[in-house]
Amino acid sequence: MVFFVLAIFVISFLGIIGLFVLKSYELRSDVRFARALREQGDMQALALKRKGQLLTHELKKIAPTSVLVLRWGIHRAALGTAYSARAVERGAHAVADRISHKHSFSLRETQSDFLKEVTDHKKGITSQDSTDSI
Numbered sequence: 001m002v003f004f005v006l007a008i009f010v011i012s013f014l015g016i017i018g019l020f021v022l023k024s025y026e027l028r029s030d031v032r033f034a035r036a037l038r039e040q041g042d043m044q045a046l047a048l049k050r051k052g053q054l055l056t057h058e059l060k061k062i063a064p065t066s067v068l069v070l071r072w073g074i075h076r077a078a079l080g081t082a083y084s085a086r087a088v089e090r091g092a093h094a095v096a097d098r099i100s101h102k103h104s105f106s107l108r109e110t111q112s113d114f115l116k117e118v119t120d121h122k123k124g125i126t127s128q129d130s131t132d133s134i
Contacts, residue, residue: 026032110116 022033032038110119
């Protein structure tokens with residue numbers, strides 16, 4: 001593979017050097033080789049250049065529209081990603097609630113006597129013990 005690539009490079013390099021030598025000879029001796037073929041190639045090159053300029057002009061008109069469409073597409077993709085992330089988040093919370101002991105949490109009565117007295121006092125229930133101590 002390396003040999004093939006090297007051979008192509010050497011052949012191309014020698015071809016370019018040959019063209020420069022030919023051009024130098026033509027300029028010194030005032031002789032042109034394949035004049036009709038060159039003129040036809042020049043005309044085709046100029047026509048291709050004009051087509052490229054027209055295409056560039058048309059693409060300049062399309063560019064702002066394509067930017068707007070691309071921006072809209074990116075915005076929609078971002079919203080879709082956010083929606084998906086929110087759905088995954090809800091699912092993760094549901095799994096976490098099922099796994100933890102909190103999904104079946106029920107309020108038990110406290111074991112602390114002090115907290116029982118404070119709770120009763122807040123509810124307005126006064127026992128004989130609490131009125132005697134005041």
